Amino acid sequence: MTYRAAQEEYINSLKAARPASCFLHLSLTAASFKATDPKRHLSEHHITSHLAVLRDTLVTMALAETLLLPVRAVQALFAIIVLGLLVDVTTNWYATSEVNFLIFASVWTLLAVAYLVIAPLTFATAAHKYAVLVAESLTMLFWFAGFIALADLLGKVGCTSRQGKWCGESIAGTVFAAFEWLLFLGTTALAALHVWRTRGGSSEPAHAMKVQPTPYQGA
Structure with a gap:
């Protein structure tokens, strides 16, 4: 899963669940992705875990508000x-x-x-x-x-x-x-x-994600 695909997937689910606050969460999500993965080196597992945490928070907030x-x-x-x-x-x-x-x-x-x-x-x-x-x-x-x-x-x-x-x-x-x-x-x-x-999702907050090190390409 690429950075763009992961971000678009989350944005689409966010629009469907909470249209009113979409732009606020969109900006926070984009900033979080850029901070944790400036060179887009996150693995598919880390991106999926990140999205799971964000969706879990989204569901909790939606239930609390409605x-x-x-x-x-x-x-x-x-x-x-x-x-x-x-x-x-x-x-x-x-x-x-x-x-x-x-x-x-x-x-x-x-x-x-x-x-x-x-x-x-x-x-x-x-x-x-x-x-x-x-x-x-x-x-x-x-x-x-x-x-x-x-x-x-x-x-x-x-x-x-x-x-x-x-x-x-x-x-x-x-x-x-x-x-x-x-x-x-x-x-x-x-x-x-x-x-x-949500038992299969990560229990870590989104900011706890770690960037995968870039493999050494040689001189």
């Missing part, structure tokens, strides 16, 4: 709701470990959602597919453990919405936490599917 943004907004909203409900519970009742854990999960989720939204859009190298999968998986597990633990506690004390404000808020917090877990279960599955589909 398909997942509404889901991220709902995830952040549910985290805020649970946080507000359970902070009020600790004020009017007392802070159990189950309630405190879901408060922690809410704060963690706000930070995780900020990373999952901002990193692919502005710091593409920080949004590595494995880092995204770890963030999604941890958050999903936090919510699963949290809502199960609080539901178990409320069942043991016989809590119902008629037993006071704190009980009603605890039940509502548990319900929202369960829905939050379902949301992150879905986005974790998408992240895992993306890792599976």
Whole structure:
């Protein structure tokens, strides 16, 4: 594969996926190719790896900008709701470990959602597919453990919405936490599917490519 063919292949895929930002990525791609391969000596393997990394970044950014943004907004909203409900519970009742854990999960989720939204859009190298999968998986597990633990506690004390404000808020917090877990279960599955589909690609960032040395031609 030649330099020109590789660049044209990437440009065509870029136009099809993200026409609005094509010129920005086109200039960055051309500059990257020139910086890493000033004499066009990259092998076919290195060019293919370079394109794989660029396409992987492109897919991540496209998902973040279109398909997942509404889901991220709902995830952040549910985290805020649970946080507000359970902070009020600790004020009017007392802070159990189950309630405190879901408060922690809410704060963690706000930070995780900020990373999952901002990193692919502005710091593409920080949004590595494995880092995204770890963030999604941890958050999903936090919510699963949290809502199960609080539901178990409320069942043991016989809590119902008629037993006071704190009980009603605890039940509502548990319900929202369960829905939050379902949301992150879905986005974790998408992240895992993306890792599976791109498992053959290079994990190195584009700037880590090395130029093949030119064979010695003799005097």
